[in-house]
Amino acid sequence: MSFTVAIIGRPNVGKSTLFNRLVGKRLALVDDTPGVTRDRREGEARIGSLKFKVIDTAGLEEAFDDSLEGRMRRQTEMALEEADVALMIFDARAGVTPMDKHFAGWLRKTEKPVILCANKCEGRIAETEMMEAYSLGLGDPIALSAEHGEGIGELFDALLPFEVEQVPDVAAKDRPLALAIVGRPNAGKSTLVNHLIGEERLLTGPEAGVTRDSISVEWEFEGQKIKLVDTAGIRRRSRVQKKLEKLSVADSLRVIKLAEVVVLVIDADVSFEKQDLTIAAHVIEEGRGLVVAVNKWDTVRDRNAMLQHIRDKLQISLPQVRGVPVVTLSALTGRGLEKLLPQVIRVYELWNKRIPTSQLNRWLEHMLEKHPPPMAKGRRLKVRYITQVKSRPPTFSLFMSSRGELPESYLRYLINGLREDFDMPAVPIRIATRTGKNPYVKE
Incomplete structure (x- = not known):
C-alpha cells in the first residue's frame, strides 16, 4: 500500500461503517451501541484507482490510566503514529460536541495531517450542523454518509495527494x-x-x-x-x-x-x-x-x-x-x-530523495508563519498540508483551500525553502497545488 490512513473520532460516529465502506467488506462489527470497536483493525482500502491501508480505531475516550478505555486510547495513539494521514470523524447530526473539540485540539498538536469528515450527512439534512465544524480548527469538512456511500468522491480528492509513487525495491x-x-x-x-x-x-x-x-x-x-x-x-x-x-x-x-x-x-x-x-x-x-x-x-x-x-x-x-x-x-x-x-x-x-510527510508539514508550518500566503478576494489563501508524491525529480503536492491559486512568487518561495532547508541543490523541484470542492456549494 502506498500510504496509511487512520480513522479517528469519539465513539459511535460511524468509524467502523466508513472502514467497511473503504475496504469493500463487512470486516468490522457495526452496531448502534457505543464502544463496539476496541482493537485497531487494518484493511486494504480502495477508492477508484487509489489504494491504501486503512486502520479502524476505538472511539477516543478521556482516559489515561490502565483501564480498558485507557488501553484502547493507547491503541488509537499507536495507529496515529503509524498513519500518514488521519481522518477525524464527527457526527453531523449530533453536531460538534465538547469531546469532539477536545480531541480535535489533541490532533492539532500532533504532526500528522488531518482531514475532517462530517459523517451521517444523508441528503444534506445535517448541512447546517456542519458549519460548526470550523470551530474544530481542522479546515473544511468533507460531507460523508459512510452508510450510503455519499461523499466518497470528495474523500478521494482529499487523499490523492498522499499517494506515493510505487518504486521497485531495488538497491x-x-x-x-x-x-x-x-x-x-x-x-x-x-x-x-x-x-x-x-x-x-x-x-x-x-x-x-x-x-x-x-x-x-x-x-x-x-x-x-x-x-x-x-x-x-x-x-x-x-x-x-x-x-x-x-x-x-x-x-x-x-x-x-x-x-x-x-x-x-x-x-x-x-x-x-x-x-x-x-x-x-x-x-x-x-x-x-x-x-x-x-x-x-x-x-x-x-x-x-x-x-x-x-x-x-x-x-x-x-x-x-x-x-x-x-x-x-x-x-x-x-x-x-x-x-x-x-x-x-x-x-x-x-x-531520488524522498522526505517524510511529517517533516514536510513541520517545515510548512514554519514557512507559513514566516511568510503567510497572500490574500485572494479579500480572504487569505489557506494552505493545509504538503506531501511528496514522487521523486525523480522531487515532486510535491500542496493541498489548499479552493478560494484561489497561489501566485508563482509564493511557489518560488516554497521551492527555495525546500531546496535550502532539505539540502537539494542542482535538481529541479516541482510543486503542484490541489484544491478540494466546497461541499456547501450546490451544483
Whole structure:
C-alpha cells in the first residue's frame, strides 16, 4: 500500500461503517451501541484507482490510566503514529460536541495531517450542523454518509495527494545510472567519455561534429553501474542547416529526456555562452539533475575570474536550480576528472530523495508563519498540508483551500525553502497545488 490512513473520532460516529465502506467488506462489527470497536483493525482500502491501508480505531475516550478505555486510547495513539494521514470523524447530526473539540485540539498538536469528515450527512439534512465544524480548527469538512456511500468522491480528492509513487525495491547500485554527456560541438565530450572508461571507445578529433549518433557505453564506478551516453554537439537552431545535423541534435535532445543526470561540458577556451545556458535550461525543464564540467581548464589563465563568471551566469540565468556543481577538468590529460563522478552520484541521490510527510508539514508550518500566503478576494489563501508524491525529480503536492491559486512568487518561495532547508541543490523541484470542492456549494 502506498500510504496509511487512520480513522479517528469519539465513539459511535460511524468509524467502523466508513472502514467497511473503504475496504469493500463487512470486516468490522457495526452496531448502534457505543464502544463496539476496541482493537485497531487494518484493511486494504480502495477508492477508484487509489489504494491504501486503512486502520479502524476505538472511539477516543478521556482516559489515561490502565483501564480498558485507557488501553484502547493507547491503541488509537499507536495507529496515529503509524498513519500518514488521519481522518477525524464527527457526527453531523449530533453536531460538534465538547469531546469532539477536545480531541480535535489533541490532533492539532500532533504532526500528522488531518482531514475532517462530517459523517451521517444523508441528503444534506445535517448541512447546517456542519458549519460548526470550523470551530474544530481542522479546515473544511468533507460531507460523508459512510452508510450510503455519499461523499466518497470528495474523500478521494482529499487523499490523492498522499499517494506515493510505487518504486521497485531495488538497491540504487543495482540500477544503472543513466548519465548523458552533452554540450556544444568540439567541447570535448567524447574525449571525456574515453578518459572516464579508460579506452579509446569513441572517435575524437579537432574537427567539430565528429560525433553524430548518441553512443551508449556501459560502465561501473565504485560499485555503481552507469550507462554513459555521449551525444552530438548542440548548436543554436539558426546555425543548424543540414538535415543530418538536425537529426543529430534531435537525437541529443531525446537522450536528455531519457537521462537521469546530465553533464554539460563547457569549453573553457570560449567561456560560458548563451547556447550553454540554453542547453542547461532544457535539462532542467526535462526534470533532470545537472552537473557542469568546464573542460580544457589547463589552458585558462585567470581561473578565479572564469569560475566566478560561470557561477554568476548560472545563478542569474537558472535561479530555479541553485547550487549546480561546477567541476573543472581536462578531459585530454585527465586532471580533475576524479571530482566529476562523485558529484554526479551526489546529484543522482538528491534526484531520488524522498522526505517524510511529517517533516514536510513541520517545515510548512514554519514557512507559513514566516511568510503567510497572500490574500485572494479579500480572504487569505489557506494552505493545509504538503506531501511528496514522487521523486525523480522531487515532486510535491500542496493541498489548499479552493478560494484561489497561489501566485508563482509564493511557489518560488516554497521551492527555495525546500531546496535550502532539505539540502537539494542542482535538481529541479516541482510543486503542484490541489484544491478540494466546497461541499456547501450546490451544483
